[in-house]
Amino acid sequence: MSKFIKNTVGKVNTTLGFFTLTVVLFWLKTYIAYKTEFTLGVKGAVQQFILVLNPFPTAIILLGIALYFRGRLKYWMIMIIDALQTTWLFANILYYREFSDFMSAGVIKSSGAASNNLGTSLGQIIHATDFLVYADVVLLILLLVFKVIRIDPRPFKLRYAATITMIGVALFAVDLGMSEHDRSDLLTRTFDNNYIVKYLGLNTYAGYSFYQTEKESATRAKASSSDLKSVLAYLKKNKADTNIKYYGKAKGKNVFIIHLESFQQFLIDYKVKGKAVTPNLNKFYHNKSTLSFDNFYNQVAQGKTSDAEMMLENSLFGLPTGSAMTQYGTSNTFQAAPAILSQTEGYTTAAFHGDVASFWNRDNAYKSWGYNYFFYSSYYKEKSSYNIGYGLKDKIFFKDSVKYLEQLPQPFYAKLITLTNHYPYTLDKQNQSIDKTTTGDSTVDGYVQTAHYLDQAFAEFVTYLKKAGLYNNSMIVLYGDHYGISNNHRSAIAQLLGKKSVTNFDLAQFQKVPFMIHMKGLKGGINHTYGGEIDVLPTLLDLLGVKNDYIQFGNDLLSKDRNQTVAFRNGNFVSPTYTKIGSTVYNSKTGKVIENMTAAQKKTVKQMQNHVTTELSLSDRVIEGDLLRFYTPKGFKKVDKSKYSYKVSTSLKSLEELQKENKTSVLSKHKGKSTVDLYKTDAPELSSSSSSADSSSSSSK
């Protein structure tokens, strides 16, 4: 036995032995950091396995570079590479502690470390124990210096070095393959830095981030203010007039944007076995003070939710691939709804969401958009039963948002992003209160159950708004972000719609999502204009009576003379007359293919196609060239991201201070007495605590 130990220890005196020891130590500390410093949301055995595996491939490849060097130099190369990798780990531990996100190349390049206040607060976030990540590097150097480990000066055979590189590459391929299998489109869709680290490791994340940033800054550098000319000319030509009947009707009101996750229009008034799936939303939809749009389409691409958010709050399209919010949200200049409303109308702006802050890069993009507050998962009480899928269950999310909502000075602009109605539409038994559909497609049939749950959660929130006095002085905007059932489920879709089969035209119609605007005194009704997510911001700004000189690609949905051709991100379009999918043109009234088009029809369709292609490409040019940095409308000040922090302690303190100086919050209006008790929910997860809270409040009366 002792011989075995001696032999093994002896191996450390060979190049391969020393290399292996360095790799293992680097792996160990990375893994410990994964577990203790970052919240990677690892779920299930496969992800756990990938996490264990992922530090190895790049460590082997990178440290392996040293093996191509001669003599003693290869040892020092190993140590230099090890120290560099460790510094990247160290920097990310600190950065993550402050921002709940990984450091991106963009942040480093734009000396964003300073603009994110990292420099000033470094002293507060650094712990003495953080330096322990360097322990193995220091130890190995000392062991070499004091010759406890002897340097093996013999050249390392080239073919062995190459074999080690190949092992690294092979392991990388395994890691990538398993990751893609578990989470497809990992690299192209760019959801979340956490994902890249969870699946591919910190080093790969570094490479990925630098590659993306380089690509982006190249286009950015090429762009100039003259590129704006064609954009401005296009917008001038296409701007629709405002509708005097509605202009300014919502001036000064609070604004609620309620993001209905994966919610499609077909759910409105839809029944399963005679029971309405969304009775409360149906009522809201048909309310005489609700403007409801029944030809409103989602226009998202791969960026899904983030594309919807980008369109809704900037009236800029998402990108053909990936997510504009992740790729450009940190570095670009924006003139988004929150910034416009807070700067020009004095609104307090806040986003609420029960997922981690880094998903879709919200933590950075929201700063660029001028959100004063962003309440994400860390702001909510975490309990495993409170979560499903990506995060908090909607009923708990809405209820627990109230304690922050009531502190916002009015008027406010509050966006609440729901989550439970998300693929794969699973819901725990105790929350199921409607039967599944019976198409036999297991990813489809749960959809009505989570939608039903979302409907109930929404109703509970509305009841609270009424009790708290918010219902009558707010404009409540609802929208579905994108489809819930993808086009891959043709047969299930046909069954849901009561058809034998569905055509591509039907699938285009299936992209409708709800869009509703409710406000006391608003002349409501079902509006049939054709529009999409790109049109929301100009519509809302007109209702709020805000002067709109911004670069926006949509048009007020209430305008009488608007162009009703709705672009899908892939260049297809729908309109009241023609629908074009690929090269096939349909009559939008009948849904039939137009076989032999007349010359006049061809000309019209061509014009429509031109319009669509132009608006998409100009919007891309604005984002990819960061063109808004060259255009600041009068009365608007460029957003300074460094002024915003979404750190829990900072926001809570700021809200507390606001209560003293500004007396307009709901809390102030209730003389400092919280309105949280007004909130009633039947969420079973809260039943024991809420009943004890109820009994304690009643006994104190």
Ligand code: GP9
């Ligand atoms: C995650 C949530 C879901 O935070 O917004 O995004 P999606 O998968 O719908 O794009």
Ligand code: MN
């Ligand atoms: Mn979504």
